[in-house]
Amino acid sequence: xxxxxxxxxxxxxxxxxxxxxxxxxxxxxxxxxxxxxxxxxxxxxxxxxxxxxxxxxxxxxxxxxxxxxxxxxxxxxxxxxxxxxxxxxxxxxxxxxxxxxxxxxxxxxxxxxxxxxxxxxxxxxxxxxxxxxxxxxxxxxxxxxxxxxxxxxxxxxxxxxxxxxxxxxxxxxxxxxxxxxxxxxxxxxxxxxxxxxxxxxxxxxxxxxxxxxxxxxxxxxxxxxxxxxxxxxxxxxxxxxxxxxxxxxxxxxxxxxxxxxxxxxxxxxxxxxxxxxxxxxxxxxxxxxxxxxxxxxxxxxxxxxxxxxxxxxxxxxxxxxxxxxxxxxxxxxxxxxxxxxxxxxxxxxxxxxxxxxxxxxxxxxxxxxxxxxxxxxxxxxxxxxxxxxxxxxxxxxxxxxxxxxxxxxxxxxxxxxxxxxxxxxxxxxxxxxxxxxxxxxxxxxxxxxxxxxxxxxxxxxxxxxxxxxxxxxxxxxxxxxxxxxxxxxxxxxxxxxxxxxxxxxxxxxxxxxxxxxxxxxxxxxxxxxxxxxxxxxxxxxxxxxxxxxxxxxxxxxxxxxxxxxxxxxxxxxxxxxxxxxxxxxxxxxxxxxxxxxxxxxxxxxxxxxxxxxxxxxxxxxxxxxxxxxxxxxxxxxxxxxxxxxxxxxxxxxxxxxxxxxxxxxxxxxxxxxxxxxxxxxxxxxxxxxxxxxxxxxxxxxxxxxxxxxxxxxxxxxxxxxxxxxxxxxxxxxxxxxxxxxxxxxxxxxxx
Numbered sequence: 001x002x003x004x005x006x007x008x009x010x011x012x013x014x015x016x017x018x019x020x021x022x023x024x025x026x027x028x029x030x031x032x033x034x035x036x037x038x039x040x041x042x043x044x045x046x047x048x049x050x051x052x053x054x055x056x057x058x059x060x061x062x063x064x065x066x067x068x069x070x071x072x073x074x075x076x077x078x079x080x081x082x083x084x085x086x087x088x089x090x091x092x093x094x095x096x097x098x099x100x101x102x103x104x105x106x107x108x109x110x111x112x113x114x115x116x117x118x119x120x121x122x123x124x125x126x127x128x129x130x131x132x133x134x135x136x137x138x139x140x141x142x143x144x145x146x147x148x149x150x151x152x153x154x155x156x157x158x159x160x161x162x163x164x165x166x167x168x169x170x171x172x173x174x175x176x177x178x179x180x181x182x183x184x185x186x187x188x189x190x191x192x193x194x195x196x197x198x199x200x201x202x203x204x205x206x207x208x209x210x211x212x213x214x215x216x217x218x219x220x221x222x223x224x225x226x227x228x229x230x231x232x233x234x235x236x237x238x239x240x241x242x243x244x245x246x247x248x249x250x251x252x253x254x255x256x257x258x259x260x261x262x263x264x265x266x267x268x269x270x271x272x273x274x275x276x277x278x279x280x281x282x283x284x285x286x287x288x289x290x291x292x293x294x295x296x297x298x299x300x301x302x303x304x305x306x307x308x309x310x311x312x313x314x315x316x317x318x319x320x321x322x323x324x325x326x327x328x329x330x331x332x333x334x335x336x337x338x339x340x341x342x343x344x345x346x347x348x349x350x351x352x353x354x355x356x357x358x359x360x361x362x363x364x365x366x367x368x369x370x371x372x373x374x375x376x377x378x379x380x381x382x383x384x385x386x387x388x389x390x391x392x393x394x395x396x397x398x399x400x401x402x403x404x405x406x407x408x409x410x411x412x413x414x415x416x417x418x419x420x421x422x423x424x425x426x427x428x429x430x431x432x433x434x435x436x437x438x439x440x441x442x443x444x445x446x447x448x449x450x451x452x453x454x455x456x457x458x459x460x461x462x463x464x465x466x467x468x469x470x471x472x473x474x475x476x477x478x479x480x481x482x483x484x485x486x487x488x489x490x491x492x493x494x495x496x497x498x499x500x501x502x503x504x505x506x507x508x509x510x511x512x513x514x515x516x517x518x519x520x521x522x523x524x525x526x527x528x529x530x531x532x533x534x535x536x537x538x539x540x541x542x543x544x545x546x547x548x549x550x551x552x553x554x555x556x557x558x559x560x561x562x563x564x565x566x567x568x569x570x571x572x573x574x575x576x577x578x579x580x581x582x583x584x585x586x587x588x589x590x591x592x593x594x595x596x597x598x599x600x601x602x603x604x605x606x607x608x609x610x611x612x613x614x615x616x617x618x619x620x621x622x623x624x625x626x627x628x629x630x631x632x633x634x635x636x637x638x639x640x641x642x643x644x645x646x647x648x649x650x651x652x653x654x655x656x657x658x659x660x661x662x663x664x665x666x667x668x669x670x671x672x673x674x675x676x677x678x679x680x681x682x683x684x685x686x687x688x689x690x691x692x693x694x695x696x697x698x699x700x701x702x703x704x705x706x707x708x709x710x711x712x713x714x715x716x717x718x719x720x721x722x723x724x725x726x727x728x729x730x731x732x733x734x735x736x737x738x739x740x741x742x743x744x745x746x747x748x749x750x751x
Contacts, residue, residue, distance in 0.1 A: 149226050150218045151206040153260055156199055157379040158267050159274055165390040166278070170397075174412045177401050178511040181721050184398065187391045190383065204376055207260055211368045216259060222251040230254045261320070265313040268375065271382050272311075272334070275389075276341055277304050303337045310334070327371050328364075331357030334378060342385045349384075353377045406725045413508065413725075427506040428735065434473030435465070435736045441472075464678055466730045471677050471719045472670055477505070478519045478715065479666040508726050512718060519715065523669075524576020526707050527662045528651060532567055532575070532611060533560055533703060534661070535646055539615035539639060555618070560703040563614055570610055572603040578651045579658065604647065609635070612643045664699050665708065672712035677719055 154160075163169060165188060170176060180186050210216055214233070221227045232254050236244045244256045277300045310333045319325035335354040339347060356374035359366030416422040442457040457465070482504025502513050509516065537555050567575070577600045580593075612635040650657045674681060701708065723730075730736065 149202070149220060149224065150255055150257070151203040151260070152199075153257065153263050155264055155267055155379055156196070156203055157271070157383050159270055162271065162274070162383065162386050165386045167390075167393050170390065170394060171401075174409060175511055177405060177408060178721075180394070180398060180401055181405055182515070182717065187394070188387050190387060200376075203260075204372055207264065207375075208369055208372050210260060211372070217254050217256045219252055219254045221253075227252050232256055262313050262317060264375070265311060265316055268378065269307060269311040269313070271379070272307050272337075273304050275382055275385055276300055276307075276337070299340070303340070306333060307337065326361050327374065328354075328358040328361040331374055331378070338378075338381065338385070342381070343388050346381055346384060346388075349377065349381050353381065405721075409511070409725045413510075416510075422507045422510065424507060426504070427508045430477075430506045431469060431473055431730060431736055434476060435469040437476075438469050438472045442468075462731050463727065464680075466727055466736075467677050467719075467723060468674055468681075469736065470723055470727075470730065471673050471716065473506075474509075474516075474715055474719050474722070475666060475670045475673060477509075477516060479523050479662055479669075481516070481520050508729075509722065512722070515718065519711065519718075521574060521576065522707075522711055523662070523665065524579040525574055526576070526665055526704060526711070527579065527658060528575035529564065529567060529707075530661050530665060530701065530704055531650060531658065532607065532647075533564065534700060535608075535643060536560070536563055536611050536615055537700065538646070539612060539643060540618045542639075542642070557702050559614075559618065563611065564703050566610055566614075567607055570603075571607045572600045574600075575604075575607075579653045579662075604651070605644070608643045608647050609640065612640050615639070615643075664701065665704070668701055668705075668708045669712045669715065672709055673716040673719065676712065676716035677723075 176186075206216070206218070215229075215231050216238075217229055217231050217233065219227045219230045230246075230248065230252065232244070232246045233256065236246055236256055238244060238256060238258060242258065246254045246256070248254070310330050316325055316330075331354050335350045338350050342350065353374050356366070356370050356377065358364065360368075360371045360374070413422065417424075439457050457468075460468075482502075505513055505516070540555055577596060616635045616639065649655070652658060
């Protein structure tokens with residue numbers, strides 16, 4: 001299934017009523033940065049692209065020809081712009097705890113494959129270079145040093161950002177191909193963040209300002225923050241392809257850059273051409289372009305030629321300068337071509353784009369803002385078209401990607417090792433410790449029953465030993481993550497876009513680090529939930545007066561299941577936030593952690609109060625389901641203090657009780673995962689006698705068995721995929737026993 005229609009960006013509903021126009025298209029006229037937006041003159045409505053040089057500057061003699069050489073704009077009226085409008089971002093909705101067992105957490109698409117401003121000038125945080133004295137200027141050829149507040153020259157959606165959705169980029173993205181093994185419905189989605197929206201809004205505001213008054217100036221204060229605009233167009237000539245800096249007496253700096261109109265038109269044309277007639281690399285060998293005799297090929301060639309004729313940047317600029325440009329015809333042609341190549345679900349957005357452009361025709365009631373909205377909507381439609389094509393290719397190639405996953409991941413890992421970015425030291429030590437620990441556990445505590453005729457774990461087949469050792473090592477990695485996380489400067493692998501190697505984690509799991517962190521969060525949540533249910537048991541049987549039901553010696557499982565559901569619904573998003581410890585490496589991260597901890601304590605106090613109330617009801621022999629909420633008893637003040645003190649003392653990362661509870665859950669998860677990986681081994685004691693009792697009945701884990709089984713299934717899937725790639729490497733003689741042997745195993749396995 002392609003992207004849901006709800007993911008389509010909001011489109012303007014009406015072209016004549018600005019009050020109903022969505023905010024992402026530069027919103028209302030009252031929020032414009034130029035005063036003339038709110039009350040456009042009749043002339044500007046009839047001829048929306050009449051140049052401001054003709055309207056405001058001194059009169060110029062008419063030229064006999066239109067093809068005039070580009071010249072600097074005439075004197076323009078200096079206008080002081082208002083502060084840029086920043087959209088507020090709604091707080092993310094908390095996920096319902098009811099869905100925890102029904103769905104796997106979405107690991108999503110790696111950032112490198114998401115569309116949007118993920119690279120280039122949009123993300124530069126360079127400091128502002130030093131500038132001369134008030135009346136001097138310094139021409140700069142590249143625009144690299146310009147602060148990130150200044151709108152870029154290229155539109156937010158361009159060929160570079162869409163290139164990451166190309167078929168070749170998908171096939172060369174190890175993280176994406178690896179994530180596809182875990183989620184068969186993995187899809188690209190349009191990204192939406194506050195930073196992306198602000199960057200896009202700033203760019204389109206700059207386009208509208210340039211169309212309104214021909215000014216490309218932008219002013220920042222001494223700290224590089226946006227300030228009231230000071231126009232220097234009249235005093236500073238614009239060198240082609242460069243930027244001019246002018247500094248005022250109050251340490252404000254104005255930057256005048258080259259016009260953005262021509263790059264916008266050129267990028268619009270090239271993005272359209274790249275979608276209609278993509279250039280495929282022959283290296284993939286999976287896609288053949290239509291031959292010259294194919295009807296689709298002839299149609300694509302015709303459409304590209306038509307687009308190049310109507311989107312002539314030189315001609316459009318000349319027509320705009322003389323007030324003759326009519327965008328309605330251009331966008332009508334673009335709309336007709338797009339409809340031939342996009343999915344039917346995009347037709348409505350195409351119609352709105354054409355309607356906006358038609359309102360800007362001579363005699364229409366549209367304005368330059370509406371024309372810019374049409375261009376912006378066109379770019380967003382093309383982004384969605386690219387997403388549709390990428391999702392279709394992803395699902396079509398899924399069988400091939402799954403079949404070749406092991407060979408491709410092993411080859412990629414070998415390339416990273418040869419480049420010196422990865423080694424096997426941490427992996428070898430990680431598995432060696434896990435192997436020794438699993439030998440001790442099997443022979444002492446009876447993790448699993450050995451097959452008949454096998455007296456010890458070391459006499460199992462080498463492949464079975466590796467399977468159990470890797471599964472145990474992964475479970476240990478989830479419940480006891482490396483203390484060095486996160487690294488101050490983690491390693492970024494060049495061959496894997498945006499894949500970061502965290503210190504302390506095995507190198508062979510470099511594609512699963514984010515997934516392991518998610519599992520660690522789940523393990524912490526389950527540990528906290530286990531402790532809260534244990535608190536409820538203690539409160540029921542504590543206090544000066546015994547429970548009214550003397551014959552009752554234990555808490556019923558159905559009561560615990562009901563309380564567990566209430567804890568998920570009332571408690572914080574992550575119950576185990578208290579077990580994360582001081583992992584922040586920067587002041588900003590530390591401040592964020594302090595804020596989250598304060599919020600966690602506030603929400604956890606509500607959970608403790610709810611547990612105390614349920615314990616009071618259980619002690620009195622009443623339940624809210626049987627007698628209604630009106631019969632719920634008020635908890636005793638002393639009992640509330642006892643519960644709060646217990647939570648404060650034990651819901652900590654360094655608490656001995658939390659370590660014990662985490663170890664119990666880990667043992668159950670490991671036992672369940674081993675049975676999935678090696679079905680021949682059943683849980684039992686060291687002598688092979690099966691344990692007839694249900695898992696968890698002796699340690700109070702009965703209510704958590706669904707969560708434990710779900711986590712075990714996810715970890716066993718991770719272990720299976722990992723073993724499919726690296727099991728031959730781990731089975732090499734000496735790899736688990738000592739530090740030697742196996743250094744060349746990757747190359748041997750690859751061959």
